Amino acid sequence: MKYSISALSRKTGLSIHTLRFYEKEGLLRYVERTESGRRVYGEASLGCLLGVLCMKQAGMTLPQIKAFMDITIEGATTLPQRLEMMLNAREQLIKLKTAVDRGLQLADFFIEGCRNAMEALRNGADPEKAFPYITRNGIIEFPFQLTDEGKLEPDTPPADFALPKQNRPPRTIKPKKKI
Secondary structure (H helix, E strand, C coil): CCECHHHHHHHHCCCHHHHHHHHHCCCCCCEEECCCCCEEECHHHHHHHHHHHHHHHCCCCHHHHHHHHHHHCCCHHHHHHHHHHHHHHHHHHHHHHHHHHHHHHHHHHHHHHHHHHHHHHHCCCCHHHHCCCEECCEECCCCEEECCCCCEEECCCCCCCCCCCCCCCCCCCCCCCCC
16 A cells, blocks of 8 residues: 555644654655656555554654664574663663652652642641641752662652542542553
């Protein structure tokens, strides 16, 4: 099957500008041209593009994907290099996942704390005692740490500072759509 650039754009959800950019950067390959100069994409182009999107989803940057694709052409002799590239991409994803998990933990901590403070306020109690991290004067103690690299990262709240759960119905979590 052959696709025009607009048909490929509709099929993949990528903009025409992005497709042209990928082609210019050598990421979208096997592009044919009609006699009038219009781009025509076949199954090889589509397969190449899907490979780019998969590697991008795996956390690789466009230059890394280009390097991966370039050495792939050389055949099986580059398998060790490709393996190393994918292992590096995986390691970066693990680091990102860890940071996201820590951020979610901190967000959940503050969400629960704010809910407890609101419940205390509704019951006529002092919300600052229910959740001492947020006060009228701002945040008095914020559980973050500065890493050796100078990055500010969330710190896990102390284990002994467990917020009491209020009696509320359990939250329903909608399942994520598979891509």
